[in-house]
Amino acid sequence: MNIILLGYGKMGKIIERIALERGHVVTARIDVDNSDAFDTAEGDVAIEFSHPDAAFNNIRRCLSRQLPVVCGTTGWLARKPEIETLCRQQNSTFFYASNYSLGVNVFFKVNEFLAKLMNNFPQYDIRMDEVHHTEKRDAPSGTAITLAEGVMKHLTRKKSWVNDQTGKSEDLFIESFRIDQVPGTHVVKYESAIDDLEIKHIAHSREGFALGAVMVAEWLKDKKGVLGMDDFLKF
Structure with a gap:
């Protein structure tokens, strides 16, 4: 080819x-x-x-x-x-594709499945973190946006994603970090007064x-x- x-x-x-x-x-x-x-x-x-x-x-x-x-x-x-x-x-x-990694695409499906389950538990708020190398220009990452869209498809209490905290309960906050030599880490966090639950994908290389x-x-x-x-x- x-x-x-x-x-x-x-x-x-x-x-x-x-x-x-x-x-x-x-x-x-x-x-x-x-x-x-x-x-x-x-x-x-x-x-x-x-x-x-x-x-x-x-x-x-x-x-x-x-x-x-x-x-x-x-x-x-x-x-x-x-x-x-x-x-x-x-x-x-x-x-x-926002991400061509097999592991990330499995992660996308796990993320949607979890959001569907958590839609029944409004006591949990949700936020996301994404970490990439300092040369990455866009923030949040395309992978983080895909994850957010997957959440909002099933979690009716979240209407839009934001990259800075607004304090609005319907916003899904994505915090972006840029650290040298980090290929990509994405974390989806569900947080309540009782406990926290999170799923994470860490890429070790490109x-x-x-x-x-x-x-x-x-x-x-x-x-x-x-x-x-x-x-x-x-x-």
């Missing part, structure tokens, strides 16, 4: 190494310094881990070329509906994210439409 990398930072380099180990060819490495090279790059699929300011345009260009694109960039999701509409109009292929993205790119062959991890993992 021939892969175009859109974004060649730390994640892009790990994705490249894993792709090569799995027998694939990286035909282009597109970053901020050589974005024009995308116009002549040839590949079977693009893997997009760039910057929130670049992601929308990167994906749009892929869709216009009928180039399947696997995206893991967060921080641009206000425009994701536009991309989904464009993908369908172009009969192209767009795969997005390897799981990169491997998942490459495996999705392999799976994406001959598929069309707007896809995500539920489709890939058959949850």
Whole structure:
């Protein structure tokens, strides 16, 4: 498989190494310094881990070329509906996940199941913590937002997530920490006067994210439409 990398930072380099180990060819490495090279790059699929300011345009260009694109960039999701509409109009292929780790996607399902149970116990308030490396630009993380959306789907007393404490009972507070060399930690906490309950996922490296993205790119062959991890993992 021939892969175009859109974004060649730390994640892009790990994705490249894993792709090569799995027998694939990286035909282009597109970053901020050589974005024009995308116009002549040839590949079977693009893997997009760039910057929130670049992601929308990167994906749009892929869709216009009928180039399947696997995206893991967060921080641009206000425009994701536009991309989904464009993908369908172009009969192209767009795969997005806030996190490509198998463990995190199991964690998403555990989080939703727990929220459904805790909806019956209003004495518990809920909050979330997320910790990432200092180079991560967006806060809260895309993974934290996905977790919050999973909670709000089932916990009717929470209406929206916030990244600063407002004191409103209907807000789900996500506290973001940026610490050097932390790949990613997410904690969902239910707290009451009697006891606390929490679930946690700790990533030890970026390897799981990169491997998942490459495996999705392999799976994406001959598929069309707007896809995500539920489709890939058959949850």
